[in-house]
Amino acid sequence: MKYLEAIRLALAELLADDQRVFIYGQDIAGPFGGAFKATKGLSERFPGRVLNSPISEDAMTGLAIGAAMDGMRPIVEYQFADFASVAFNQLVNHAGSIFYRTGRPCPIVARLPVGGTPGGGPFHCQMPETWLSNHPGLVVVAPATVADAYFMLKDAVACRDPVAFLEHKYLYYHLEAEFDPRVAEHPGLGRAxxxxxxxxxxxxxxxxxxxxxxxxxxxxxxxxxxxxxxxxxxxxxxxxxxxxxxxxxxxxxxxxxxxxxxxxxxxxxxxxxxxxxxxxxxxxxxxxxxxxxxxxxxxxxxxxxxxxxxxxxxxxxxxxxxx
Amino acid sequence: MRVAIRMPQLGEAAAEATVVSWLVQPGQAVKAEQELVEVQTEKSLLTVAAPADGVLVEISAKPGDVLKVGEVLGHVGDPAAQAAPATPALANVHDVGAPPKPRAPRPNQLRPSGRSGDDGGRIAPPSLMAGSGERSFLSPRVRAKVAESGLKTSDLSFITGTGAGGRITAADIDRYLAHGEPMPPIRQAVAAAMTRSWTRPLATVATSVQVDSVLAHRRTVAGRPSLTVYALRALALGLKAGSPFAKRLYGNRMHTPGTIDLAVAVEVGDGVLTPVIRKVDELGLPELTTAVEDVIEKARAGKMADAGEAVASVSNYGVFGLTWATPIPLPGHSVILGLSAPQNQPEWNPATKTWDRVRRIELTLTFDHRIADGGDAARLINRIAEFISKPERL
Amino acid sequence: MSDNAERIRLFKVMVLARTCDDRMAKLKAQNEVAGSVFVGRGQEALSGAAGIQLRPGDVFAPLIRDQAGRFGYGETPLDVARTVLGRRTGPMRGRDGNVHRGDWGAGLLPMISHLGAMAAPVIGVLLSRRLTGKQKPGDLSVGIASIGDGGMNTGALHEAMNIAAVERLPFILLVADNQFAYSTTSDRTYACKHLVDRAIGYGVAGHRCDGTDADACLATVGAAVAAARAGKGPQLVVADLLRLAGHGTHDDASYVPEDVKSRFGDCLQMFERSLIQQGVLDAAAVAAIRDEARRQIEAAVEQARAEPQPEAATEDWSARCERDLVHVRSA
Incomplete structure (x- = not known):
């Protein structure tokens, strides 16, 4: 199974198992299925729960915050992590501050395709963990293996805090491993x-x-x-x-x-x-x-x-x- | 000339693509940038263009084949030319799958410099290499290991360093410490206490005293006090009578405790315990006897009635038949009084003009020379001897 | 014209808000308040008209001049006093203050300071309601977000309004064009003829009213809320009015020219006159409403004053709800 397929499998299972989950992002619905195809086939299987958004990273995130506070488990796909800088305010000032300010958890998952590929240039290759992790209240995870891509995405949705989920673009198709989620073991989300x-x-x-x-x-x-x-x-x-x-x-x-x-x-x-x-x-x-x-x-x-x-x-x- | 048609970089992440169909047949002439073959990635259908003018001389990937980025789909060339060994094509700048070309070593260059946009004029960090004459360098880890293992700096000279420049490594210490077995905890405690005490200037004075009168006197006292009890009492009274050794030292400060508290050395198993008896100067011989028996019994049972601070202690090394020894005062104690085994000795009796048998013991007094001098020690030991020779005064 | 019961309800909310704002400003002057105090003087009609339209299950994201709307939707004077005085007992527990208060569970969203940022979360709640099938067709729960002429120009606000339109959500954007973004005049903040014209660009219904006229506010906001409930998509309501105070108590608003001041009346005074002239209330009834408002606000202040402050030593300094991430795992 490839890294990207593990993410897609996790997304499919999350949508199937938890009615609170929906995915929101640019170009993610069928037949296109996302810039990297992470959501390919999902909008057809789960009608109305894999929604294309306008190119509006700030409002996409604000919307996810509102839905999460209303009981949902939104997953936002940013086409490239670079563009999450547009959503910086909602991520750090809003999602990151809600629990401390109000005592209520804000369980959103921000899926961020990160990392460099040759020819990607200054705005399609960046790593956002430094600026995201400086702010209190956010969890920042960066899976490196096929099994982690699958399990940590599920764990991120289970986590009640806002989670920035960094998916490495190079690993999407280049990393492949034997993986059977039914038998594989995995440590908790915060464990190295x-x-x-x-x-x-x-x-x-x-x-x-x-x-x-x-x-x-x-x-x-x-x-x-x-x-x-x-x-x-x-x-x-x-x-x-x-x-x-x-x-x-x-x-x-x-x-x-x-x-x-x-x-x-x-x-x-x-x-x-x-x-x-x-x-x-x-x-x-x-x-x-x-x-x-x-x-x-x-x-x-x-x-x-x-x-x-x-x-x-x-x-x-x-x-x-x-x- | 043959130019390879390679699977191009197909977007930010795709690693491979499937050949769908060839738009040109082998033998047909092609122009550079002419679309030659359709390939399908997971994301989209793309066409691969001719890398040069010529003839499609060879198709090496057929429809359905899956090729990684950079792999060869076919060749364009001049059919008349001799088949020459394939020269590696210039890597398409979009290739991700091609193996990286060997690069010259890049010392340090990717270490964060802390100075933005400047990789050239940075402040050079101290070399990571061990230089000459640095054998004495101990890393934080080695220092911690030394402290934890109870080694002294002086012990390090016995350890062979195998690290860079002969530095001692943690593994070297492990090897050194792999000898033998660990000391029992009580032994370690005694070792630590004696080492600490030994850092002081200690000196010893001695005298002998007859003990016939004590040995006779003890039969008349309830509980038949031991020589140790008499010595404790004599030491307490001696200290109380204005001896500077009743003081304790705290750095450069001297403190006189309000009571005379003394410790008794009790041999147990692997070491020595030193329980404390409080206000010895206020206890009569019978009470002191009971107190001493009590702490000895408890110590032998592994219990310390009172392990607090004291000013001095008594060691009756005479129970081993020894005639002379210089025990070390406990840390914080100003003196230790040692008692030898009684020995029969002839003594000239001027009254009867005969050699009489008397029993004598050696008293040794080891003292902390920072607190007072030999004269003070002499006055204290003489006073103790006086008390022991005239036990009715105790 | 709205029925008189609703008008009296709005009047009471406006009086309570004005009384509360004035009391909080006085507390600030007495040095009992850390940070700033912001008042909604001059904006009570628009804000209150929105607040009293809302019912349980709706969502309201008020901004800094929405005390009337907050009271209209159900916020208590005690929550105001506790938050302004930074009491541990308040909804923000001293962790956030003044106008940054609310209760997500009650549909009253605690604002962050970044203008335009609260619109998208309201839309998210409304989308959640739709996704979970909680909306009753023809009688939808609605969401209102407040903004001013200044905040109308943030990217966040545009993004959110566009999404609301794309998703056709029952969202009302309540715009108080109070002539000044802090001290900056409207000609330096937007160039369109009137902010309501933007409705066309967003593809939503636009409404415009005189924000100093409480009856006009009731009618216009009422129509917008009704349209949203009926499923007619987002509604943009723009009211023209003047902020009758500084940006905060620290600002004397000396930059507001006299001719601008002369163009706008005080919505509360005018509404009171109109209710008396029309015989809806008499002077004694108005005095009783004022007394009751003072009594409520004073009681809240007295109670909050007696309550404990937060303590650094016992504060739970955790920004995450999952303290130990090592053990967070999916089922």
Whole structure:
């Protein structure tokens, strides 16, 4: 099953199992079925519950908030996460503030296609987790596997807080795995997991970067005799501090890699966490790898050099191992 | 010349597409950008165009085949030309599926710089590499490990460092500590206490005293007090009589406790417990006997009646038959009084002009030299000896 | 003309709102209030006319000059006093203040400060009602969102109005064109001839009335609400009036020119005169309504004053309802 198919399956099951669920977004109804086809066939199976919206990210989100407060479990599909910046106000100031201000939960799910693809350019490749996670009240999750795409979407709908659900566009069709939702186990929504065990250093990643991290760990093992542990954050807000610190306690060295921009964000938060709460586990300073501090370039050659990849992680790991 | 017709990038996310039909047959002439073949992605039906002028010389993907982005659908070329080895086509800038080209190493360049838009002139971070002469560097983790494992800085010189530049790693400490078994908790507590106490300047004075009168006297007292009880009482009275060793030291400050509280060393299993008896100067010999027996009994049962602070203690090392020892005062105590085993000794009796047998013990007094000096220690031990030799005054 | 019972009801709501606003402004002057106090002086007729049209099951997203509408829909003076004084017992528990109060469960939405942002949530509630089959054809629950001439120009408002039209929801946008967006005059905030003209662009019904005339407000808002209930889709109601106060108590509105002031009367005074002239109320009845309003507001203030403030030490500092995300899982 592909990552995108797992999302579609989860959406279909959510619509089938829970009458409160509806999906709202641009171009999601049939026969088109969404820019990435995540909702292909769903409007036909669930008439009136997979609704095309105007190009109005702010009002789409405001509408979802109202419906959620009236008892629904709306799922909003933003065509690209980049455009959720138009909905910033409703997401952070409204959805994020409702529970604290009023004591009533606001269970909306914002599905955000994130991440870079060559040729996507500055406005179709961005990662929104840094600006979303800074605000209190929002949950931000970033599944990296087929099973997580399926389970975390269902968990996001079960969660009573507003959830930003980051779906990596490159993984949609490129990630495929054996997956049977009837037998697969899954941890809770906020739990980070160790994707690969290791002794010498920890690589923390999320979303598409998890695959670069595991590929780098394989190279480190085979070519350099370095045993790297890969921690997939899964949920970047709130952070599963326990799992991160437990891994660091085993390895003493940590690299935090992300496709996002370098200033602030989950990589900085994890680095601050290990400095504050994991100082006594450190054998070396924490290392952050992030995208360059420019808008994301269009040209594939520039794009490839804009964000860290397997090779960058391997290089950082080799240097870190010498400390 | 042959140019490969490759499956193009098909949108932001599609990784593959299915060949639907060829619009041109092999052998037909084609122009660059002419539509050649229809392919279907999950999202839409698209056409792939000719990469160059020429003839469609080969179709390698037939309808129904699923090709990944970048894979070859067929070739355009000059049919008359010799079939030359296929040169890799310039990657279509939209390809996502093609393997990345090898790139030159990029040291550090993707580490966040904290300075926007500037990758060139950043402030260089301290090298991650261990430099020479850095063997003494201990990472936070190693420091924590040292503290947790009870190692002393001096112990580290016995550990071989296997890290960069000979640095000691956490694993090195683990290996070092893998020897033997862990000390029992009480042993660890004693070790810690003795180590702390040993950081002070300690000195010892000694004298001997005859104990015949004590040994006779104890038969007349309820409970038959032991030598330890007499020593405790003598020590208490000696301290109370204005000895500076009745004081406790707190950094550079001296404090005189309101009562004379003394500890008794009791050997138990793996270590020594030191229960405290309060206001020893106010207890008569019978009461003190009861009190001492009580704390000893409790300590041997593993219970501490009172583990609080005291100013001094008594160690009756004589029970082991020893004739001399210098016990270490407990942390915070100013002195420890040691008692040896009684020994028969001849003593010239000028009255009868005979050598009489007397029993004597050695008294040793180890003291914290910061609190007072040898003269004060001598006055205290002499007073104690005086009390022991004249037990009726106790 | 509406029946006299409804007119008296509106008058009472307007008097109660004016009394309440004046009392809150006085509390601010007495330094008992943190932050700002905003009053709806001059807008009571329009706001109140909307509030009293609503019934349980409807939705109302008031803005900062809607005390009359809030009272008309059922907000109590005690909730106002508790929120303005920041009491722990109020609906916002000291976590939000002044006009940012409401109760999602009662259909009275607590506004956020961003103008235009509350329209889409009202529409979301109405869509939810439709999706769950709770709407009774021909007698729909409706939603009203308030906005002013300033907020009419936000992207959020346009987006929401367009969605309401696309979905043909029973939504009424209540626009008080009070001549000033804070201090900025209308000629610097919009260029169309009249804001009601925008109804054509949105594809919704448009209504215009004199916002200083309470009877006109009752008739116009009443017609708009009735049309929405009947399933005729969104309604845009634009009332012309003047804010008879500053933006907040901190603003003396000295920038309002005399000629503008002279063009607009006080809706409350005019409504009172009209009710007395028409013999609907006599002077004694009006005095009794005022006394009752003062009594209610004073009682609410006294009670709220005696109630506890929030305490930082016992505050539950959690912005999430799911405190432990590690254990959140679908069934």
């Amino acid at each position: 997991v160790v994707r690969r065990q290791g002794d010498d250093l920890t690589i923390v990643a999320y979303s598409g970067m998890v695959h670069h991290a595991t590929a780098a760990a394989a190279v480190l093992e085979s070519d350099h005799n370095i045993s790297a542990e890969v921690v997939d954050l899964r949920c970047v807000r709130p952070l599963d501090e326990e799992t991160i610190l437990a891994s660091l306690a085993r390895t003493g060295r940590i690299i935090i890699a992300s496709e996002g921009f370098p200033f602030g964000g989950p990589t900085a938060e994890v680095a601050a966490l290990v400095a504050e709460k994991g100082f006594a586990y450190l054998d070396a300073p924490p290392v952050r790898l992030a995208a360059r501090d420019t808008p994301i370039p269009f040209h594939p050659e520039l794009f490839a050099e804009h964000h860290p990849d397997d090779q960058a992680i391997v290089q950082a790991a080799l240097e870190l191992a010498k400390y």
